[in-house]
Every structure is written in structure tokens, then in C-alpha cells.
Amino acid sequence: MAGSELGAVFRVREFRVLWAAELFSIAGDQLARVALAVLVYGRTGSAAWAAATYALTFLPALLGGFLLSGLADRYRRREVMITSDVLRAVLVAAMAIPQLPLWALCTLLVLVVLLGSPHTAAQGALLPEILRDELYERGLAVRQITSQTAQLVGFATGGLLVAAISPSLALLGNALTFALSAVLVRVGVARRPRPGGSDAASDTSIGGLRGVVTGLTEIATDPRRRALVLLAWLVGWYAVPEALAAPYADQLGAGTAVVGLLMAADPLGSVLGAWAFVRFVPAETRARLVGVLAVGAGLPLLVCLARPGIPLTLVLWGVSGMLATAYLLQTQASFVRATPEAGRGRAIGVAASGIIAAQGAAVLVGGFFAELWDPATAIAVAGALGAALSFAGAVAWRRANRASAEVLTPAVAPSTG
Numbered sequence: 377m378a379g380s381e382l383g384a385v386f387r388v389r390e391f392r393v394l395w396a397a398e399l400f401s402i403a404g405d406q407l408a409r410v411a412l413a414v415l416v417y418g419r420t421g422s423a424a425w426a427a428a429t430y431a432l433t434f435l436p437a438l439l440g441g442f443l444l445s446g447l448a449d450r451y452r453r454r455e456v457m458i459t460s461d462v463l464r465a466v467l468v469a470a471m472a473i474p475q476l477p478l479w480a481l482c483t484l485l486v487l488v489v490l491l492g493s494p495h496t497a498a499q500g501a502l503l504p505e506i507l508r509d510e511l512y513e514r515g516l517a518v519r520q521i522t523s524q525t526a527q528l529v530g531f532a533t534g535g536l537l538v539a540a541i542s543p544s545l546a547l548l549g550n551a552l553t554f555a556l557s558a559v560l561v562r563v564g565v566a567r568r569p570r571p572g573g574s575d576a577a578s579d580t581s582i583g584g585l586r587g588v589v590t591g592l593t594e595i596a597t598d599p600r601r602r603a604l605v606l607l608a609w610l611v612g613w614y615a616v617p618e619a620l621a622a623p624y625a626d627q628l629g630a631g632t633a634v635v636g637l638l639m640a641a642d643p644l645g646s647v648l649g650a651w652a653f654v655r656f657v658p659a660e661t662r663a664r665l666v667g668v669l670a671v672g673a674g675l676p677l678l679v680c681l682a683r684p685g686i687p688l689t690l691v692l693w694g695v696s697g698m699l700a701t702a703y704l705l706q707t708q709a710s711f712v713r714a715t716p717e718a719g720r721g722r723a724i725g726v727a728a729s730g731i732i733a734a735q736g737a738a739v740l741v742g743g744f745f746a747e748l749w750d751p752a753t754a755i756a757v758a759g760a761l762g763a764a765l766s767f768a769g770a771v772a773w774r775r776a777n778r779a780s781a782e783v784l785t786p787a788v789a790p791s792t793g
Contacts, residue, residue, distance in 0.1 A: 385514050385515045388506060388507060389564065390506045390564065391515055393561065393564030394503070394561070394565065397461075397557040398519065399522055399526050400553040400560075401461070401554060401557045402526040404554065405553075406639070408549075409618075409639070411543035412429055412543070412547075413426055413621065414543060414632060424743045424747040426622050426743070427620060427742055427743020429482065429485070432485045436486045436489040440489065440494070443493075444493045445724070445726060447497070447498070448497035448724075451570060452567065453571070454568065456494050456495065456498040457565075458558045458561050460491045460498075461554045461561070462558050464551075464554045465554035465555040465558070466551075467487050468484075468547055468548075468550050469548060469551040471547050472544040472545070472548045474544050489732075492732075496725065497722065497724050497729075500712065500720070500728060501720040503515060503516075505568070512712075513654075516708060517654040517705065520646070520650040520701060521650045521651055524646035524650065524701065526643075529640075590722070592726065594723060599775070599776035600710075600777065602776070603772040603775075604711045604773065605711065605730065606772065607666060607773060608707045608708065608727065608731050609730050609734040610670065610765050610769060611700050611704050612735035612762075613674065613758045613761050614677070614700045615642075616742035616754065616755055616758035617642065617680075617758075618639050618642055618739075619739035620739075620751045620755060621635050621638040621639045624638065624752065627751050628683070638686070638690065638693065641689070641690045641691075642693050644694050645695055646698065648698050649698030649702040650702065652698075652702070653706070654705075663710060663777065666770070667769065667773055667774065669703035673697075673703065673762065674760065674762035674763030675696075676692040676695045676759070677756055677758060677759025677760075678760060678763075679692050680759070681753060682752075696759070741758075742754045742755070742757075
């Protein structure tokens with residue numbers, strides 16, 4: 377896929393607005409993650425506390441995805457996004473209060489992550505309406521590339537900015553990005569009716585078990601979507617290096633500024649991985665590579681067991697991010713295309729929130745491993761677990777594809793010649 381083909385999505389005005397709003401928000405999020413890592417590790421000196429706080433930027437999304445993603449199918453999706461952004465801006469601004477107790481900081485952080493779930497579900501469900509046919513996959517690739525670039529810039533400059541100013545000011549910057557995102561969506565995205573009409577989500581219980589069970593059942597009973605979701609969730613193991621960047625840098629005798637560089641390695645690899653995947657891999661081949669790439673993403677992390685220096689570590693983490701993003705991009709595209717529009721918000725919310733929560737759970741386990749052994753060993757173990765579990769997921773994905781092909785392939789009619 378040529379670069380000009382990727383650029384075609386920018387001719388769609390609403391996509392440009394969503395893209396810009398997401399870019400602002402992601403850059404602010406990464407700055408805030410660096411600030412939180414430095415703030416908590418500086419206060420406690422504990423790798424487990426640092427990893428636990430980092431996990432809180434992911435883990436509550438599981439609950440939010442189950443209980444709140446149905447909002448994207450019940451209310452106008454644009455309004456869901458705006459409301460989520462405004463509330464998150466207020467909460468992150470409160471997190472910037474100097475000397476805020478850690479329990480209060482963590483509570484506000486949980487609320488911020490919970491509010492991200494309906495926003496993600498609404499955005500994901502709205503995108504196929506804005507980008508039709510082949511433009512949709514191109515839009516996903518562009519978002520992946522630019523979002524990872526924003527993470528790269530946020531992480532690479534985050535350590536320097538936090539060292540130059542303060543974690544509190546960095547958090548205020550993140551609050552501002554949420555406010556800008558809300559303004560852009562309000563001005564640049566058309567107001568659409570509720571999905572399927574005013575009564576479309578009358579059967580979706582907000583915060584109820586009915587919507588949760590329905591969303592999970594729909595995914596669990598579809599072998600292809602089930603395998604895709606499980607593989608996507610396993611990407612969490614490859615987020616462990618970011619969570620342990622501060623204690624890992626300390627283990628190698630590096631300074632605060634290096635923390636941001638280490639956290640930037642994965643996004644840099646992700647940018648290259650997403651671009652190379654859509655540019656050089658034929659569309660008909662991508663689905664078959666999902667399992668191979670998922671397993672391969674864990675292998676570079678095994679080298680961290682030898683405690684390599686910072687330059688080699690940056691390369692290893694970058695390669696892992698490159699492979700992880702390539703396989704995740706394909707799982708997302710295949711999953712959304714296989715999901716009906718009426719319940720797309722809920723399904724995307726459950727799947728996307730599971731990805732975020734899986735990252736939180738994995739980095740929380742990684743933090744305990746780091747306390748039990750050391751950061752380098754914990755990262756290597758995370759890579760090994762990710763590769764092993766991905767192998768099992770790859771087998772399930774292959775079987776589901778084979779079964780689907782057998783069902784869809786028509787019987788060959790006997791020759792009458």
C-alpha cells in the first residue's frame with residue numbers, strides 16, 4: 377500500500393478532526409505516564425509501586441469496557457466522546473494538585489481510565505461510518521502510525537520535560553489535551569442520531585450485566601473473533617518494559633532523562649511496524665502472519681535477561697514494539713469487520729478495554745516479578761510468557777480460519793462436459 381493511498385483518508389474532513397483530537401490526547405497521556413512513573417518512584421523508591429501506578433493507567437479499563445462501552449450504542453457517539461473528554465480534563469487537572477496523597481492520586485487515575493472506555497468504544501464504532509470500504513483499513517493504519525508517533529514524542533520528551541518542570545505541570549498539560557480534544561470533536565464531527573434510531577439501545581443495560589453478558593457471549597461463540605481477541609489481549613505482556621523503564625534505568629545506572637527514551641523505544645518500533653506491515657505485506661497475506669508476529673514480539677525481550685546496555689535495550693524494545701503493533705493492527709481490522717454495526721460499540725468497547733486491562737494486569741505482574749528478582753529478569757519473563765501464550769493463540773486462530781474456509785467454500789459441481 378503506497379503512502380499516497382494512506383494519505384487518501386485525510387481527504388475526509390471528519391477523519392482529520394478525529395485524528396487531530398486523538399493525537400493531542402495521546403501525546404498528553406504519554407507525558408502524564410512519564411510524570412506518574414517519576415513521581416511515584418521518586419516518592420516510594422519501589423519498583424512495585426511504580427508498576428502498580430502504571431497499571432492503573434490500564435487495568436480499570438476492563439471494568440469500564442464492560443459497564444460503560446454500551447453508552448456508545450445507546451447515545452449519540454459524538455456526545456459520548458465530548459462528555460468523556462471534558463470529565464477527564466477536570467479529573468486530570470485535579471491530579472496535578474501538589475502533594476496530593478497517593479491514594480487520592482490513584483483514585484482519580486482509576487476514574488480517568490474508566491471514562492476512556494466509552495470514548496474508545498464511541499470512536500471505534502464511529503470510524504467505519506466515516507471511512508467506508510478500503511478507506512477504513514487505511515485509516516486504522518494511519519491512526520496506528522500517528523498515535524505511536526505521538527507516544528514516541530511524548531515519551532522521548534517527557535523525561536526531559538518532567539526533569540525541567542515538574543510532574544504536576546506535566547499533568548496539567550495532559551488535562552489541556554483532553555479539553556482540546558473535546559473542542560475539536562464538538563466543532564468538526566457531524567451530529568448523528570443514536571445508533572439504529574432513538575430506541576436502538578433499549579435492550580442495552582447501562583452498567584447492567586445483560587449488556588456485559590451479551591457482548592462477551594457474541595465474541596466467545598464466534599471462533600474467529602474469540603481467537604482475535606485473545607491474541608490482541610496478549611499484547612499486554614509486551615507493555616511490561618514501559619512500566620519498568622524507571623527501575624530498569626536505575627538498575628543500569630542511567631538517569632531520569634533515559635526513562636523517557638526507554639519508554640519511547642516501543643512506540644518508535646510501532647511506527648515502523650505499522651508502516652512496513654501495510655506497505656510491504658499483501659492484504660491477502662496479513663491474516664496468516666498474525667500468529668507468527670505475535671510470538672516473535674516476545675523473543676527480543678528475552679535478551680534483557682543478560683542486562684544489555686541502554687543502546688541495545690532500545691533496539692530490542694523497538695523490535696518487540698514493531699512486531700506487536702503489526703499483529704495488533706491486523707487483529708483490530710479483522711475483528712471490527714466481523715462485528716455487526718448495531719452492537720459494534722459494545723463489542724469494540726469490550727475488546728479494546730480488554731487490551732488495555734490486559735496491559736495493566738501484565739505490568740502489575742511484571743512489577744511483582746521485578747521486586748522478587750530484578751527489572752531485567754522481569755522483562756525477560758514477560759517476553760517468554762507472551763511468546764508462549766501467543767503460540768497457543770496462533771494455533772486457535774489457524775483452526776478458526778480453517779473451519780471458516782470450509783464452511784464458506786461451496787461444493788464443486790460435477791462436470792457435465
